Amino acid sequence: MRNEHRKMNLSMSRRRFLSVTGAAGGSLLLSPLLVGGLPVGKANAQEKAGRVIPFSLRVGILPGAPYGVQREVWAYNGQVPGPIIRATEGDMFRIRVKNELARPTTIHWHGLHQIGTWRMDGVEGLTQAGIAPGAEFIYEFLASPAGTHWYHSHTGVQYSEGLLAPLIIERREERSNYDRDEVLVINDWFRKPSEEILQGLIRGGAGERGGMQGMQMGHMPGMKMEEMADIADVPFEMGLINGRGRAPGDTKSPLTTFEVGQGQRIRFRIINASSTYAFRFQIDGHPLTVIAADGTPVKPVTVDNLLVSIGERYDVLVEGKRAGAYWIRAVTLDGKEVRAILRTRGARPAEPRPGPVVWGRRALTLAMLRPLEPVNLARAPFRQVTLQMGGNMAPYSWTINGQAYPQSSPIPVERGESIRLVLENPTEMDHPMHLHGHSFYVLGRPDRLNLTDPLLKDTVDVPARNTLVLQWAATNPGRWLFHCHIEWHLATGMASVFEYRGVA
Ligand code: C2O
Ligand code: CU
16 A cells, blocks of 8 residues: 555655746745735645655754744744645645754644554654754545644644644535635744743743733633633733734734635634634625634534634635624633734725724633534443643643653553543643544533533643533544643643554
8 A cells, every 4th residue: 555655645745846836936925926825735636535645844944034023933834834735534744844943843734633653653752763964754644534624743842833823624525615715723922032042931931931920901701800810821922824924013914815705705824823822803894604623514603703712623614794804802811912904805905994803792712612423422331531630830831640741651551441531620720632633422421421412522621620521432543642632731741642552
């Protein structure tokens, strides 16, 4: 099978390479060519499914001063976010990664299950050694499951330097009731290099902490002050939507603008690729019909806004309304805004009037989302595993069951069993937890488990001072990381490894 893929690859690689990278060639960071979306690396739709999809990524450093701040930007193929990689489920990826950084790197394909290929999962020190400076590595894996996913460095705290990008797997039979498909990547962005931020936190910088300031804005709809958790470890500076944003005080730098015709429908694939912040997302005057969460289709639900935790993805349908320009807003829980623009074709003015967000009434909750297909977990046997999250600001450390990864013992897993994960979060912060290699059912709080139509996700927020129960089927042997996706929490230990018995 492998050889056959190689052979197909030889005949196709040149042509495909050109078509895939042609649109994304050169250094496009902040380029006006990107208005309205990202360059798309879409494979030729004529070819039958089950193809090999070759792709090439250079991991390098861009010197420059984006957003008026002189700092290094790390980038895939010279752009942030990196190029969109697209395929149809069942295709085989063959992604050649050339490391042009001065230090090792790896790439993780967040949301892909890596069925039978756990060594392609990209977790440095667990599934592979880092790709050495100047070296190449080829990732080969199945495009599965379908949905909106992303890829990012899984070495140290590298992804928040800019090593993040969308990865889209289309369903074999996509019934599209929309006119256009747009990817919308949100990420927070800091002046300091990530390694410096991390060292500052470890040195015990209470000064690094975002904490409670700005809370008086009473931000979340219907939420009382005392119910709010600590929001973040690093004060907010700015954020980007598809690589564009404005530092505080900047009113001129171009923002990502999506054009829409009246009555036209866009499918937005929203990805929160941040290191530190969750964002509440709204498009002023435009209801959002949620059709998928972490790639899994759901019964459509229409809301005004939704919270996107780090690592989560939501697909929403949006219909073009009255002529005009509208803010697309991604707002931290302490009220800091990141913006893009939705504009009807030919509308004036180019930009909506400034002004803080006014939230629509309908906010999405997880309980509102229902899968298309029910399940029945009531009778199925399972093994319960309890994981308790812990954390300390001084000394700065985050743990699971009192252990800090990688100094932690793996949790053994038997192929074929079902694991019911009880996640206890007694800390004052939310933790967006992500499981590699599988999706899990979100059963909910221990006192009211949903065993009949739980949502299937791979990343979920475990709220501060709460317990959340998940369940997943162990069907994919390997070594799989389960961790908090806040970059600083993962880097200081908030991770566990599920290790299938017999995996060498
Ligand atoms: Cu998005 Cu362990 O990764
Ligand atoms: Cu965390």
